[in-house]
Every structure is written in C-alpha cells, then in structure tokens.
C-alpha cells in the first residue's frame with residue numbers, strides 16, 4: 715500500500731471513557747476509505763485527532779503528503795518553532811490549537827452536524843474558507859496589490875469550479891440557510907475542497923439525505939476521486955453507500971479496530987457482523 719495516512723497506537727480518553735485504545739491503521743492514496751462502526755465507537759473522535767481538534771494522549775499520525783511527511787500529533791504540540799510549520803504557524807498551533815495548521819498541510823473535513831455560515835451566501839462560504847490561501851497582508855489588502863488581486867481571482871475561480879462540480883452554481887447568491895439539507899451537505903464538501911486538501915475527511919455526509927440525494931452523493935464522490943489527486947476518508951452509517959464507493963474499510967468498535975479489509979472481506983467478517991447485530995446490516 716502507498717498510504718496517505720498512517721495512524722499508530724492512537725489512544726484518547728474522556729474522564730473514565732476510553733474513546734480510542736491503541737488504534738493502528740493506514741489508508742491508501744487516491745482512494746476512498748471508510749471508517750465504520752456502531753454509535754459511540756470512536757469514529758468522530760478519530761477524525762478530531764486527525765484534523766487537529768483533539769490532542770490524543772498517546773500515538774502518532776503520519777500524513778504522507780505530496781511534498782513531505784508530517785507527524786500531525788507532534789505538530790499540535792510544537793515548541794516555539796517547528797521545522798514543518800515555520801514560526802508563525804508554530805505559534806498559532808501552540809496558542810490557538812491545530813485544526814487550521816493541519817488544514818494548511820492538506821487535511822480538510824466536514825462535520826457530522828452541518829457547520830456552515832448560515833447567514834452568508836453560498837459563494838461567501840467558499841471564499842471565507844480560502845482566506846488563509848490569499849497572498850496578502852494588511853498592506854497588500856489596503857493597496858490592492860497585483861499579487862492580492864490575482865490570489866482573489868484564483869479563489870473565485872476555485873469556488874466557481876466546486877460550485878459547478880456539486881451542481882450548486884444556480885444558488886451562488888442564496889444564503890446557505892436557504893438551501894435544502896442535501897444542498898447544504900454538498901456545499902460543506904465544496905467548502906472543504908476549496909482549501910485544496912490532499913486528504914478529505916467526511917463525517918457522515920449522507921446523514922439525513924433521502925435515497926435520491928444519497929445516490930447523487932455517491933456519484934459525485936466517485937467522480938471526485940477518479941478525476942482528482944485526492945484521498946477520501948469517509949465515516950458513514952449507510953452501508954449500501956459505504957460498500958458501493960469505498961475500496962478500503964476500517965471497522966471500529968468500543969474505540970478499537972476490529973477489522974480492516976475490502977468491502978467483500980468486511981461484509982463476511984464475523985466480528986463485524988457481531989458488532990452490527992441488531993442493526994440493518996446485522
């Protein structure tokens with residue numbers, strides 16, 4: 715396997731609750747991988763570690779990026795200067811937490827519960843997501859330098875590209891709050907993609923969608939992976955969607971990995987069937 719992400723011995727607790735216990739797995743590059751498991755298994759917690767929202771008690775997460783390999787947990791506890799981040803971002807990670815720093819390295823995510831700027835337009839949501847990519851400072855913003863104008867133009871082009879991809883172009887001036895639920899889910903993915911990630915983490919993107927919207931999402935995610943240099947890690951309870959679009963599956967239960975394999979292997983795995991017993995898949 716040529717992994718984009720490698721997780722080693724990841725453990726985190728909340729009070730007495732062991733949310734993740736010695737979790738080990740890797741996910742392949744330029745493919746769709748799924749992270750599944752019953753409610754409370756630790757899936758979102760794992761996303762929160764990979765995307766810099768939580769600092770695990772123990773373990774390492776390696777992102778094998780196109781240009782460099784970074785150990786993400788170490789980056790969340792940098793000294794005054796990390797070689798991978800530079801001074802400004804080391805300070806930001808130290809004092810404000812790590813999510814935007816990991817986004818800078820190419821990790822983007824969506825949330826289990828939609829988190830859009832509801833009172834901003836669709837286009838504004840996509841432009842705000844790119845603010846860290848704008849090549850500017852107070853001076854270039856005030857004087858509208860050529861570099862600033864160019865990077866603003868690029869941000870608009872990228873936003874238009876993803877709006878078109880997710881079939882949201884007709885709604886670009888609408889408020890996010892005015893979109894249907896399915897459109898809001900797609901806008902969240904478009905917003906994550908505007909940050910130009912190498913690894914896209916989607917937390918239950920089909921939750922709350924009707925069967926037609928889920929089929930549409932399935933088509934879009936497969937097209938996305940086929941035509942871009944992107945690796946996707948997907949948390950999802952919709953087993954039909956998972957089995958249809960993912961090449962690689964990791965199963966968590968009670969904070970531990972109980973199975974790793976292809977969809978065909980996972981569907982016949984006795985421990986997985988036992989973990990899901992009583993659910994639609996069991």
Ligand SMILES: Nc1ncnc2c1ncn2[C@@H]1O[C@H](COP(=O)(O)OP(=O)(O)OP(=O)(O)O)[C@@H](O)[C@H]1O
Pocket residue numbers: 728731732733751752753754755756757758759760826
């Ligand atoms: N910030 C937190 N504080 C306290 N407990 C937490 C926190 N985050 C997660 N947990 C606990 O860790 C465990 C794993 O939760 P997590 O949200 O990762 O599960 P999940 O697999 O995403 O479940 P679901 O499928 O329901 O979304 C649960 O017992 C949860 O209550």
Ligand SMILES: [Mg+2]
Pocket residue numbers: 757758759826
């Ligand atoms: Mg969750």
